[in-house]
Amino acid sequence: MVAFEVPEIDYTRYTNRQLAAVPLAVLAVALLIIGGWYVATGAPVNPGLDFTGGAELRVAVDAPDGQAREQIQQAFDPNPATIRSVPSDDTYILTFQTEEVGVSTLEEQARAAGFEVQSSYTVSPSFGSRTQLLALGGVAFAFFGMSALVFLMFRTFVPSIAVVISAFSDIVIPVALMNVLGIQLTLGTVAALLMIIGYSVDSDILLNNHILRRSGGFYESTHRAMRTGVTMTLTSLAAMLVMTIVATLFGIQLLAAIGTVLVFGLTTDLMNTYMLNLSLLRWYKYEGVGN
Amino acid sequence: MGVVRENWRIFLLIVVLLGSLFALFSPTMAQDGADAPGLASSGATNLQYGLQLSGGTRIRAPLVGVTATSVEFGETQPPQVEQDVAGQLDGVTVADVIVRQQTQTTGTVEVTVDGVTPEQLGTALDSAGYTYENTREGVTAETRSQTVDILSNKINEAGLSGGTVQQIQTPTGENYVLIEVPDENRQRVVNLVNQRGNVRVDAYYPTDGGYDRETVLERDDFQSIGNAQQGGEGQLPHVPVVVRESVAADFQQRMVQTGVASQGGSRCRYETAPNSTDPCLLLVVDGQVVNSFGMSPGLAAGMRSGDWAQDPRFILQTQNFSEARQVAINLRAGALPAPLDIGPDGEGTSSFIAPSQGQSFRTDSLLTGIIAVFAVAGVVFLRYGEVEVALPMIVTALSEVVILLGFAAGIGYPLDLSVIAGFIAVIGTGVDDLIIIADEVMAEGDVNSRRVFQSRFKKAFWVIGAAAATTIIAMSPLAVLSLGDLQGFAIFTILGVLVGVLLTRPAYGDILRALLTR
Numbered sequence: 001m002v003a004f005e006v007p008e009i010d011y012t013r014y015t016n017r018q019l020a021a022v023p024l025a026v027l028a029v030a031l032l033i034i035g036g037w038y039v040a041t042g043a044p045v046n047p048g049l050d051f052t053g054g055a056e057l058r059v060a061v062d063a064p065d066g067q068a069r070e071q072i073q074q075a076f077d078p079n080p081a082t083i084r085s086v087p088s089d090d091t092y093i094l095t096f097q098t099e100e101v102g103v104s105t106l107e108e109q110a111r112a113a114g115f116e117v118q119s120s121y122t123v124s125p126s127f128g129s130r131t132q133l134l135a136l137g138g139v140a141f142a143f144f145g146m147s148a149l150v151f152l153m154f155r156t157f158v159p160s161i162a163v164v165i166s167a168f169s170d171i172v173i174p175v176a177l178m179n180v181l182g183i184q185l186t187l188g189t190v191a192a193l194l195m196i197i198g199y200s201v202d203s204d205i206l207l208n209n210h211i212l213r214r215s216g217g218f219y220e221s222t223h224r225a226m227r228t229g230v231t232m233t234l235t236s237l238a239a240m241l242v243m244t245i246v247a248t249l250f251g252i253q254l255l256a257a258i259g260t261v262l263v264f265g266l267t268t269d270l271m272n273t274y275m276l277n278l279s280l281l282r283w284y285k286y287e288g289v290g291n
Numbered sequence: 292m293g294v295v296r297e298n299w300r301i302f303l304l305i306v307v308l309l310g311s312l313f314a315l316f317s318p319t320m321a322q323d324g325a326d327a328p329g330l331a332s333s334g335a336t337n338l339q340y341g342l343q344l345s346g347g348t349r350i351r352a353p354l355v356g357v358t359a360t361s362v363e364f365g366e367t368q369p370p371q372v373e374q375d376v377a378g379q380l381d382g383v384t385v386a387d388v389i390v391r392q393q394t395q396t397t398g399t400v401e402v403t404v405d406g407v408t409p410e411q412l413g414t415a416l417d418s419a420g421y422t423y424e425n426t427r428e429g430v431t432a433e434t435r436s437q438t439v440d441i442l443s444n445k446i447n448e449a450g451l452s453g454g455t456v457q458q459i460q461t462p463t464g465e466n467y468v469l470i471e472v473p474d475e476n477r478q479r480v481v482n483l484v485n486q487r488g489n490v491r492v493d494a495y496y497p498t499d500g501g502y503d504r505e506t507v508l509e510r511d512d513f514q515s516i517g518n519a520q521q522g523g524e525g526q527l528p529h530v531p532v533v534v535r536e537s538v539a540a541d542f543q544q545r546m547v548q549t550g551v552a553s554q555g556g557s558r559c560r561y562e563t564a565p566n567s568t569d570p571c572l573l574l575v576v577d578g579q580v581v582n583s584f585g586m587s588p589g590l591a592a593g594m595r596s597g598d599w600a601q602d603p604r605f606i607l608q609t610q611n612f613s614e615a616r617q618v619a620i621n622l623r624a625g626a627l628p629a630p631l632d633i634g635p636d637g638e639g640t641s642s643f644i645a646p647s648q649g650q651s652f653r654t655d656s657l658l659t660g661i662i663a664v665f666a667v668a669g670v671v672f673l674r675y676g677e678v679e680v681a682l683p684m685i686v687t688a689l690s691e692v693v694i695l696l697g698f699a700a701g702i703g704y705p706l707d708l709s710v711i712a713g714f715i716a717v718i719g720t721g722v723d724d725l726i727i728i729a730d731e732v733m734a735e736g737d738v739n740s741r742r743v744f745q746s747r748f749k750k751a752f753w754v755i756g757a758a759a760a761t762t763i764i765a766m767s768p769l770a771v772l773s774l775g776d777l778q779g780f781a782i783f784t785i786l787g788v789l790v791g792v793l794l795t796r797p798a799y800g801d802i803l804r805a806l807l808t809r
Contacts, residue, residue: 141767190769202762206754250656255708
């Protein structure tokens, strides 16, 4: 069997500034995108059905290729806001962001057009906005709880803040990517953002632990931490990538949403841990500590 | 004995695994699938599937209503208070006002109809001359539990097997009613629960200046309610009922007085000629006249002679059979004290999954999980290239899932998509931590002594414990906040992390030691 090895990067070739510049630049761009989104749309992300309220129908359409969408457009009044086809079976997921028409009416329209209603889901706007508040509170609680825990564990400022900044960036960059790629914020993506907090901190803690608490030189410790950490992130990444692809094919939106955002988050985490966190740690180790 | 003592963690894992398998597969542990509320059992295993994976309808909505607390009635009786309050509010009938006494002279006043704000209730109480402490959105706890009971009755009466109704409260203090009905179409459930179900019979009869209407029978006046009948042979669909003895004589007298039970019976033409018809009986559901009928000569004669009250049987005619069924359900289950806030501008959410869709979600998500496991296994094998390290890793991670599945089967927790997502997350974090252990233990050359192994394992465990703690913190909001479907995801991720740290990861350490320190 061919074992792959995590490549050893010669960090001595790069200064701390150089190392930190890339992730910080990406973070800045991400913040700009989110800020711009806020200015342009009034919300930092595109809230999905769970938060805005509306209805979602999954209908089986028995139509020749290419005509299904047309039939759907004709069948419903108001027209669906989005139409997504599920590759594995001939169904379409339609969303309606409307308050005037109830989901019962939409179901009737679907049946009248000869579609089979596979599932329907509706959230009222007022319920949605309350959910949004709860979700926001949940993410904030998770983030601050994690930060407090990290500070308790390391009890030194620079390594702790390095972890917290990395985790912050791990959340912000996927959110910006969601905006760019048109992925809406749903309960699934909120769950994924919380998972990122859990997953991404692992490799940061590992790195800090190896560098601060073990004997051995900085670069040796770094390499050992990387070997373990990169393997960890890669296995998770592989699982999530596969889950995203398969769930998308099957039209299981919850799993697909969680998978997609985690893929973004884990990839971001690779960059943040081994460039941003590492540069901060190296600065701390060689210059920050007054020894 | 030494073997057991040294490897007790492995033995503990095996015992727990066996227990989980027992919970999963043993027929003795099986909960009766048909009776388990809101769930469908799967056959081969004892796992329960939630609506997402078995199909059905879920409705979650608050109750409509506003409440005034500590209202001073003085000497006035509750029915009078209800009338006074209803009289002050537009579009509110006495049936929409509920007065509950707490002491002799004080209590709560609820108005359970859409469109009345707490301020309006306050103004109405002021104008009616009652003092109160404050008014708020929402209804009282009594009304909530009454509504829940009646809704469950309705679902049982309608023959929707396995349906459940429960109250849930969010941590922020909002109350919702959660209705889950497996295998049932959304529309049917909504039709059933959306009706207040207030059934009464009115007499409609001519007086000097025109026609008068008066309620003659209400739900409490019936001793028993029969099953809806199809009718046939000239008879319309109907519900046979028996009127209570205590009110039968009264009713009989009213029938004679109003002329419904006149000589030779009465022929009702309420729908076509409401201004010239014979006296009629009107069947009224939630304020809407659903049918009108006269009285047969035979029944009328019985009432006139006074014999009917000895055997007070009666039928409520309807236009069609489904209406008859609806009336029977409403009469038996009772009227909802407060309606559910569903509908386009309501506060509720509802979801429906077709049983076929649920089935395919079940197999598809299982397949997704298995493929994800293979992806993880592939990376692990590629990375280590040693079957001795990699295989136990995969087996250990999978055993975490088996334990969680056994747990879910044991407590009857319904599996949903979010729980499956949790399992996949558990495999992800589980393998991550096993990688930490393996790398740490195998670092810098061979592990030749037990002491070296122990110290390295301890170091690895510090990181794992820290990582587990952060994951639990990150997931805890989802586990307690009622953010819809995601509670299951959070609960099983947290459980998985706990099982991993306390059970499987220490056992993996032992396995690895056995393999490496031979």
